[in-house]
Amino acid sequence: MKVTLVYAGIAGKGFNSLKQGMDSGWISHGLASLSACLKEAGFEVDLIDLRALRGWEHFREVFEQRDPDVVGLTMMSVDFNPVMEAISIIKEVKPEAITVVGGPHPTAEPDEVLENPLVDYIVIAEGEITFTNLVRSIAAGSRPQSRKLIGIHPDLDKLPFADRDLFLEEWRKWGYDLDSPEVPFVEELPPPFVTIIAGRGCRYKCNFCKPMEDFLFGKGTRRRSVDNVIAELKMLRDKYNFASFMFHDDCLTEDREWVIEFCEKYKAEGFTQPFFCQSRADIIYHHEDMVALMADAGLKGYFIGFESGNDRVLNFIRKGTTREKNIAAAKICRKYGLTIWANYMLGLPTETEEEVMDTISMLKIIDPDYYSPAFYTPHPGSDLFQYGLQHNLHLVMDHDSYRRNPTEAKIKGLDIEFLMWARDESQKRLFRNRVKRAVRKAWKKYSDPRKYARKARTIWNNLTGGGAGGGAPHGGSRRPELKRA
Numbered sequence: 001m002k003v004t005l006v007y008a009g010i011a012g013k014g015f016n017s018l019k020q021g022m023d024s025g026w027i028s029h030g031l032a033s034l035s036a037c038l039k040e041a042g043f044e045v046d047l048i049d050l051r052a053l054r055g056w057e058h059f060r061e062v063f064e065q066r067d068p069d070v071v072g073l074t075m076m077s078v079d080f081n082p083v084m085e086a087i088s089i090i091k092e093v094k095p096e097a098i099t100v101v102g103g104p105h106p107t108a109e110p111d112e113v114l115e116n117p118l119v120d121y122i123v124i125a126e127g128e129i130t131f132t133n134l135v136r137s138i139a140a141g142s143r144p145q146s147r148k149l150i151g152i153h154p155d156l157d158k159l160p161f162a163d164r165d166l167f168l169e170e171w172r173k174w175g176y177d178l179d180s181p182e183v184p185f186v187e188e189l190p191p192p193f194v195t196i197i198a199g200r201g202c203r204y205k206c207n208f209c210k211p212m213e214d215f216l217f218g219k220g221t222r223r224r225s226v227d228n229v230i231a232e233l234k235m236l237r238d239k240y241n242f243a244s245f246m247f248h249d250d251c252l253t254e255d256r257e258w259v260i261e262f263c264e265k266y267k268a269e270g271f272t273q274p275f276f277c278q279s280r281a282d283i284i285y286h287h288e289d290m291v292a293l294m295a296d297a298g299l300k301g302y303f304i305g306f307e308s309g310n311d312r313v314l315n316f317i318r319k320g321t322t323r324e325k326n327i328a329a330a331k332i333c334r335k336y337g338l339t340i341w342a343n344y345m346l347g348l349p350t351e352t353e354e355e356v357m358d359t360i361s362m363l364k365i366i367d368p369d370y371y372s373p374a375f376y377t378p379h380p381g382s383d384l385f386q387y388g389l390q391h392n393l394h395l396v397m398d399h400d401s402y403r404r405n406p407t408e409a410k411i412k413g414l415d416i417e418f419l420m421w422a423r424d425e426s427q428k429r430l431f432r433n434r435v436k437r438a439v440r441k442a443w444k445k446y447s448d449p450r451k452y453a454r455k456a457r458t459i460w461n462n463l464t465g466g467g468a469g470g471g472a473p474h475g476g477s478r479r480p481e482l483k484r485a
């Protein structure tokens with residue numbers, strides 16, 4: 001029994017796009033986890049990643065060669081068209097191959113996916129247990145009657161670690177030289193870079209997002225134990241010698257006790273690699289001591305969904321923060337030398353131009369290191385999507401447009417020219433912020449006495465011809481271990 005998994009994330013950058021930015025340079029943890037479980041159960045598994053291929057004819061050729069019995073495809077809403085195209089080719093080449101679709105879109109809109117008779121099964125919610133059981137029953141010749149299977153939520157500590165090699169081996173086949181398992185996306189995170197997930201779900205209720213993730217992962221968050229995450233990091237250190245990493249968790253910082261235990265154990269195990277994670281402005285604002293601890297352990301930056309600089313809008317989207325907290329959180333990040341990746345939306349339902357201007361003025365104060373603007377996009381499964389339907393707001397006519405790209409209007413009633421201007425204006429740094437940045441950079445460069453000691457030692461060694469005991473040792477690019485008081 002052979003299973004081929006298909007990653008069809010080409011709606012943004014198309015075929016031949018591997019390694020071009022984060023959309024095209026990261027693995028899918030969903031598929032990597034399914035692969036690990038299937039392999040553990042004794043099945044043969046491989047991957048076709050459309051991002052690495054030349055086009056649909058190439059996919060047909062590769063699929064013919066792979067010749068699987070079961071094909072598992074993952075689908076966000078934006079992946080609908082490429083997944084359906086792949087399925088029609090699969091069924092043309094091998095009608096008896098069994099097609100199974102899982103992921104956020106079939107979970108949010110099961111009936112839409114099942115409308116296509118070429119889809120044999122969909123799995124709603126998490127797939128590790130249910131998909132493995134399905135493949136087992138197909139192997140035993142007893143297929144379930146219902147095409148709609150409900151995933152069982154697994155105990156995350158009992159799952160095998162994500163099978164990253166599923167992706168890396170496939171990418172190598174197509175000539176991609178892998179100096180880093182995944183593509184790093186900011187200068188603060190050097191290669192070799194990896195991504196990891198410490199838990200699933202989120203306890204918050206932002207209406208542009210929820211409740212879709214509750215359908216996927218259940219209400220609230222299920223987190224792996226710190227020991228289990230540390231064990232995976234040790235494996236990643238041994239296997240890939242990673243120099244930096246990123247947590248994909250929606251909001252790693254929501255569980256303070258977990259974070260504190262993680263930081264202590266991360267340092268105790270001798271890890272010094274810098275990392276990023278996603279957080280929220282209100283959490284940073286209320287837990288400065290936790291931010292300090294994380295920065296000490298190696299945190300280099302946060303992704304923060306500031307979303308808006310206007311309190312009415314923040315309230316409307318149930319963001320659980322305020323303009324004031326957003327600004328204060330950014331100040332705290334700055335205090336601990338943390339990089340800010342600012343996610344924000346323009347063109348939300350009910351938002352006025354004055355309110356958009358509030359977002360712009362907030363960004364001038366926050367002065368993030370990375371701007372990540374989006375034009376609000378209604379995502380199936382969210383309460384704001386339902387609001388848009390009720391108020392006849394939606395402009396998205398094709399699944400390809402379920403991307404948060406700030407280049408096209410996704411809802412009615414927006415002045416798109418104004419939004420484009422706002423998008424550009426929001427990213428312009430004030431002169432005084434540019435000066436502050438230059439001063440901070442210079443301070444960082446010249447204020448570290450250890451750097452000078454090292455430089456002086458190297459110069460001394462060069463002058464005296466000495467070497468032993470001087471300069472950086474082999475592997476000296478590692479950061480010195482932090483000493484605890």
Ligand code: B12
Pocket residue numbers: 008009010011012022023024026027028029030031033034071072073074075076077078079100101102103104105108123125126127128131197200201209212213216248249250379380381402403404405
């Ligand atoms: C990391 C991440 C990314 C990364 C990496 C994506 C990737 N390759 O996985 C990047 C930055 C590239 C990304 C991009 C986008 N993302 Co994103 N992303 C996430 C995030 C935060 C984590 C994904 C993850 O690894 N989850 C953990 C794994 C284990 O879960 P999973 O992938 O869902 O898989 C499980 C189940 O879904 C199921 N399953 C999945 N596939 C299959 C297949 C089969 C056969 C079966 C049986 C089961 C199954 O079983 C898996 C294991 O339990 C999620 C939110 C979240 N917490 O999940 C958003 C999320 C998936 N992203 C989302 C969106 C909207 C996007 C973008 C469209 C944003 C944009 N730029 O406009 C793009 C689209 C990229 C593309 N396809 O072209 C939405 C999707 C909503 C929707 N209705 O589709 C989510 C849910 C966030 C949200 N709450 O809005 N994303």
Ligand code: SF4
Pocket residue numbers: 202203204205206209210250251280305
């Ligand atoms: S937007 Fe982020 S914080 Fe809000 S509910 Fe979704 S995952 Fe949670």
